[in-house]
Amino acid sequence: MPIPDSVLAELQSLLGARLSVTQVDRDQHGASESYHSAPPPDAVAWPETTEEVSAILRLCNAHLVPVIGWGTGTSLEGHALAVKGGITLDMSRMNKVLEIRAEDMQVSIQPGLTREELNTELRATGLFFPVDPGANASLGGMAATRASGTTAVRYGTMRDNVLALEVVLADGRVMRTGTRAAKSSAGYDLTALMVGSEGTLGIITELTLRLHGQPEKIAAAVCAFPTLEGAVDCVTATIQSGIPMARIEFIDEVSVRAFNSYAKRDFPEQPHLLIEFNGSEASVAADAESFGALAEEFGGQGFQWAATPEERNALWKMRHQAYPAQLSVRPGSTAMVTDICVPMSKLAEAVAAAHEDIAADGMVGPILGHVGDGNFHSALLVEPGNEDELKRAKALARRMAERALAVGGTISGEHGVGIGKRALMAEEHGEAWAVMGVIKAALDPNNILNPGKLVPDRG
């Protein structure tokens, strides 16, 4: 159903040039970083204030026009696609740092600010925001997706680092959740309910985030292993031993080949761990020694330490380029990126099984992941429009997800549900998925907020 002209006119008078119905703007906000596709939204709006977001939602709610939040468009599960049409709210103009409260290790920001922009602002304070999903995503989008990434093993996910929110509800009411206190028992944890709700319960217009002290010493390294099992078992042993890793990433030999070719490196084509320690000089040295002993036990060899900040940045930049590097293995391809997360004791068998399944199918699917959390990804490379490949990739992804569920894991460690994981939600959640639908219907009775995502279809 197209947006009624009267609604467009009212939005135009509210936003002026910050409302667009041009094909180029619509197409830009109808694109996906992965294999998902959908028609573009009917219009794109760039609000600048909470009041504008509120006015837009009030109007859209009254006229049953879908509203989809948009951060930087880096989601991998089609979260921000306008599958039911409507207006995409591009939050990029709401990107201010509102207040840094260094003594409380907190910052209040607008949702369009990206994590790299925030950390640039924080540089002089001795503090930083640790959650690092790789992409330079908007912090509102990261909260909406409950993102995590390479540092979650040490600093937690967005669940752990969002203290408070301002959220505009479907009918335009503005709600504030959480406080600036470190903890609270005063009622339902609506902050946690909103984090990970993917724009289906409200539009985030302000976030209060926990900050962390910049570590005195950071040391990073790469280490090759003769076998996938050796590398993954080393991770499990490391986590079980309690060594406080800041990052511990697995990359398989296919990913290493992709890195080498894309970033012009020459790592041995073997499974690797990329690791980082944060702490004092003394604690980092002690942690590195403990880890080194474990790595040796599991066949780790050829440690390369990134001693300078430049070398370290190069190392993590390489890791952050994993996705384009993987795509470059097969030029012109797109990817279905799997995202299961399992209990640590089940990690080695889950990675090995994924590896074998992919090999048996013959598909190209490099594996890497935030293995310190039990979370890993394979990027199943498919040719756009090749239905057979898409079908095979979906079958592989489903098998991985079912294996995760069978051992008490989850279908999504950090990428979220969007449209890509929706078909698996009933299997993971059972009755709880219906309850998510009940909550959605109660808070968004007209189903205008990112419809067609996350919860079951209505009625």
Add this chain to the structure above:
Amino acid sequence: MPIPDSVLAELQSLLGARLSVTQVDRDQHGASESYHSAPPPDAVAWPETTEEVSAILRLCNAHLVPVIGWGTGTSLEGHALAVKGGITLDMSRMNKVLEIRAEDMQVSIQPGLTREELNTELRATGLFFPVDPGANASLGGMAATRASGTTAVRYGTMRDNVLALEVVLADGRVMRTGTRAAKSSAGYDLTALMVGSEGTLGIITELTLRLHGQPEKIAAAVCAFPTLEGAVDCVTATIQSGIPMARIEFIDEVSVRAFNSYAKRDFPEQPHLLIEFNGSEASVAADAESFGALAEEFGGQGFQWAATPEERNALWKMRHQAYPAQLSVRPGSTAMVTDICVPMSKLAEAVAAAHEDIAADGMVGPILGHVGDGNFHSALLVEPGNEDELKRAKALARRMAERALAVGGTISGEHGVGIGKRALMAEEHGEAWAVMGVIKAALDPNNILNPGKLVPDRG
């Protein structure tokens, strides 16, 4: 409205002797640890299985009979009082450890198990469950209240340590939330919604908890300070400096006097900090040295180290007896225990203001708290039935709460809402309190789950 005879008969046939309508059982489950009072429930049930809980709820939902969960009865805000009558579900017979998964550092338990019972079971595993609210509460009750306590500064609250739940919904459906994976982005965080919902959204019948490694070394100490401000400023500086305290508790001179008299100790009658470090031999020594330097800066003196486990246990046992010790200051009294939590930078002024307000009123109100989180309590001692004192205590508590809200804090750091904090919910949450009511109405349309608590009255 009394429970219909037909419902009682059906419950009796389901539960046999595990349903009671005797005055003594009802009175036992109509009592409160603090100043709250209400008529007892109409009946008490002791379910033994999830299926029984489900059958009870299905029946009560059909006949509009209120159902109130009961752990060990140690809540301080009247959470488990049957203010609208109905049946109290005493969960103490569902107290099994279901599965310890040491390699994943997780345990699955039933809700009636207490935290001390769990830690006894875990002793041989090298793991422990850290959340410690003082009372030997049931873990289901701790989850329902989003409890925390002395160790939250290091290990987090129940929010951070509950991974998954089984919950029976108002209509008897059984829902499982969360997984055994360390993190998940698969949909709304219903675990976090249930933790802290105080039995108003469902009855918890199983919990999966995160465990932590027993530290290699534990060191505890008490340290006196010449002034309240010195002690509290020392805490703020300690937290800001990033020293990883396992516990850091403030007790004012009135509380010290209470301890001395109740536990036969002879601490100087000055403000004190009780502290604990967990870690390796080396890290504990380094942390203790860093803290010692800070404490000295703020006038700390007369460190007494608890070197042996026995001395350490005696120290924390004393802390855990704070509540009876405080009550003993005024024999026959009961207490209104305040529970505000503020950002660290506002802690010193909040504690000082509370101290001055209490002194100005002339009421006895010893102060102590989990100051590493910005959370502290005053136990305002009132004579049962003395309306004037109750009114004064309420006025003092409200002033503290309003001061907390004015600096971005919360009316409850860890005790929850129950009936005691309900009058302040609108002030803290505004629109969000209405949203809590909408969620409650959607999940419990007949309002049978702990009615009269936490959310606004309906209609």
